[in-house]
Amino acid sequence: MSIIFPPVKVTGMPGYQRHWLIMALFFGTSFLVLWSNYTKFKPGGITFLEGTILFCTFICTFQPIVASWSAVIGLLVMAFGNAEKSVYPYFDAKGPLPELRSRTALAIFMRNEDPSSIFDRLLAMQKSLSQIGRLQHFRFVLLSDTTLPEVMCMEDKGFARIKDNLGIGTYQSPFYRRRSKNIGYKGGNMYDYAENHSKGDEFFVPLDSDSVMSGDILVRIVSSMERYPQIGLLQPAFIGMPAVSAFARLTQFGSRYYLPVNYLGLSWWANDCALFWGHNAIIRTRVFREHCKLPILSGKPPLGGHIMSHDIVETMFIRRAGYECRLLPIITESYETFPPTLIEAMNRQNRWFQGDMQYFFLLKEPGLNLINRFQVCRILAKSLGPMAWFVMTSAFNIKSRVENPDATRVGVSVFSQWFIFRIFPRIAAFLAVAANPSEIKRYGGIFRFVISVVLD
Numbered sequence: 001m002s003i004i005f006p007p008v009k010v011t012g013m014p015g016y017q018r019h020w021l022i023m024a025l026f027f028g029t030s031f032l033v034l035w036s037n038y039t040k041f042k043p044g045g046i047t048f049l050e051g052t053i054l055f056c057t058f059i060c061t062f063q064p065i066v067a068s069w070s071a072v073i074g075l076l077v078m079a080f081g082n083a084e085k086s087v088y089p090y091f092d093a094k095g096p097l098p099e100l101r102s103r104t105a106l107a108i109f110m111r112n113e114d115p116s117s118i119f120d121r122l123l124a125m126q127k128s129l130s131q132i133g134r135l136q137h138f139r140f141v142l143l144s145d146t147t148l149p150e151v152m153c154m155e156d157k158g159f160a161r162i163k164d165n166l167g168i169g170t171y172q173s174p175f176y177r178r179r180s181k182n183i184g185y186k187g188g189n190m191y192d193y194a195e196n197h198s199k200g201d202e203f204f205v206p207l208d209s210d211s212v213m214s215g216d217i218l219v220r221i222v223s224s225m226e227r228y229p230q231i232g233l234l235q236p237a238f239i240g241m242p243a244v245s246a247f248a249r250l251t252q253f254g255s256r257y258y259l260p261v262n263y264l265g266l267s268w269w270a271n272d273c274a275l276f277w278g279h280n281a282i283i284r285t286r287v288f289r290e291h292c293k294l295p296i297l298s299g300k301p302p303l304g305g306h307i308m309s310h311d312i313v314e315t316m317f318i319r320r321a322g323y324e325c326r327l328l329p330i331i332t333e334s335y336e337t338f339p340p341t342l343i344e345a346m347n348r349q350n351r352w353f354q355g356d357m358q359y360f361f362l363l364k365e366p367g368l369n370l371i372n373r374f375q376v377c378r379i380l381a382k383s384l385g386p387m388a389w390f391v392m393t394s395a396f397n398i399k400s401r402v403e404n405p406d407a408t409r410v411g412v413s414v415f416s417q418w419f420i421f422r423i424f425p426r427i428a429a430f431l432a433v434a435a436n437p438s439e440i441k442r443y444g445g446i447f448r449f450v451i452s453v454v455l456d
Contacts, residue, residue, distance in 0.1 A: 005230030007272060008324060012086040015271035019371040022269040025069045026062075026374075033061055033417050040410050049399045056392035057414050062381035064421030067262065071428035074265030078432060083329075087268050090228045091220065091328055098223040100137040103171055104282070105201040106218075107193055109186055111145040113209045115155045119162050121212040126166055128215035135169040135215075137222065141197065141204070144178035145189050152178065172200065186278070187294050187310025194289040201285050208279040212241070214333030221282045221328070232288075232323025233315055235274060235281040237263050238334040245340040252338055254456045256331070257443070261432040262425050263329035273371045274327035276315035280334045284323065288314070291321040297361055302354050309355025312379065313362065320367040356383040426453070 007015065034054055041050040077083050084093075092098070106125065110118060122140055129135040142159065146152050159176045167173045177197060179189065190206060198204065203225055205218065213236075221234050237259055240252030267274060276283075292314045297304045307313055315325045339345040362368065362376045392414070400407040430453050433439045434446070443449040 008090050008228055008230060010086050010089055018269045018271050022069060023374055026065055029065050030058060030061065034058060037410060037414060049395045052395045053392050056388040059381050059388040060385050061418055061421055063378055064418060066378055068421045068424040070265035071262050071425040073268050074261035075428050075432065077264055077268055078261060083264060087264060088328055090224045090231060090326065093330060097132055097219055100134060100219060100222055102137065102202040102222060102226055103200055104138050104222050105141045105198065105204040106138055106207060107141040107143055107204045108207045109143050109189055110209050112148050112151050115158045118209050119158050122166060123162060125212060130169055132215045134219045136171055139170045139172040140166055140174040141193065142176040143189050143193050145182040146178060184294060184306045185308050187307055191293055194285060198285050203282050204285050205282050206279050208336065210337035211279050212335050213280060217332040217334050225282055225284065230324050231326055232284045232318040233276055233281060233325045234328060235276055236328040236332050236334045238280045238336050239331060240338040241335040243338060247342055248338045248340045250456060253452050257433050258426060258429045259331060261429050267327040267329035270327060272324035273319055274325045275375060276311040276325065278311035280336065287318055287321060287323055291317050297358060303358055307358055309352065312359060316362060316368055316372045319372060353383050356380060
């Protein structure tokens with residue numbers, strides 16, 4: 001990997017030391033967890049079932065341990081540090097709205113969805129940018145992979161209806177393109193834009209069909225990219241849009257109070273190797289075009305073929321090219337719509353799982369740094385966690401019936417350890433909000449906040 005620009009200057013511990021610290025904290029904690037359970041098995045020797053249990057314990061606790069240490073770091077930065085200098089010195093959240101000199105495309109990706117709400121959100125973003133006098137630095141790009149004829153018709157009619165109004169004040173007329181062949185899923189759609197339709201766009205902001213961002217945050221992240229040419233990708237944290245269903249509102253609340261402290265810790269240790277979440281981010285167009293053409297994996301789908309979940313791969317390719325990838329860990333006016341029901345949320349998780357299982361190739365991809373490979377392992381462990389729980393539970397049941405009736409006690413120990421790591425980030429988030437009276441007031445008082453946290 002060649003460094004093209006000097007790194008963004010952050011105060012405190014250098015970035016590479018932060019990477020080593022989080023890995024040391026993880027492996028040290030994981031060793032203690034495994035050793036505490038190993039000693040319970042050791043007197044009788046380690047059998048195949050016990051080895052399986054220990055391995056599954058490692059998989060199941062990987063992400064919770066990392067998340068817990070991220071929460072600890074976030075609390076420490078909040079209490080004793082200066083996040084504006086040590087985590088995101090590249091972003092000015094409070095100053096006057098900056099003037100811009102570049103051009104940015106707002107790229108909306110569509111596929112077989114009712115476009116009426118999409119067009120409403122586009123007009124809302126246009127209005128927001130117009131009100132602050134920065135619309136002339138943006139344009140709208142609609143990139144469709146729709147295959148259903150009735151939705152195609154709705155897209156065509158809807159775009160024809162709003163095209164003139166949507167283009168008022170932008171540096172270029174709105175552009176709408178539907179691919180005849182949906183090669184490469186969304187990642188292929190994004191690269192097709194960068195390769196064939198991005199002329200004049202210094203940056204682009206990928207937006208899902210359920211995404212929306214205010215003019216203020218759009219202008220500020222563009223300004224960050226202008227002032228810091230070493231940043232290739234900047235991912236602002238996003239929260240859920242106001243919802244009607246109880247499930248979506250609960251998810252929205254969870255993300256809202258959980259975000260500040262935990263994402264602050266994550267952004268601190270990830271530093272210049274943060275991850276891309278697929279939308280509501282800003283990307284340097286030339287860098288994406290030159291370095292983010294996704295490979296076609298060997299073998300047949302679902303593990304082979306075209307890459308389904310493009311975002312993690314793209315961010316690591318951008319970092320490999322020498323550009324920084326940053327996570328902005330503060331709440332801004334960047335939103336997405338959360339699934340309204342548990343079933344829809346599970347369907348989305350299933351799609352993510354299918355995409356995550358293709359990431360094994362990144363472990364041997366040349367040129368990636370160690371912290372990127374560590375994050376690949378974290379993602380894989382998170383996705384494999386439910387399967388590991390099933391295997392581990394089955395192993396405990398077999399062991400308790402065949403080898404040792406006391407195996408249940410070890411199972412309780414493993415579950416207790418997992419639960420502590422799983423719940424700690426939420427405890428940290430609760431403490432961060434509870435220590436701030438103005439935040440408590442925003443949640444309707446301490447009683448309502450506590451009840452909401454318990455429900456979450």
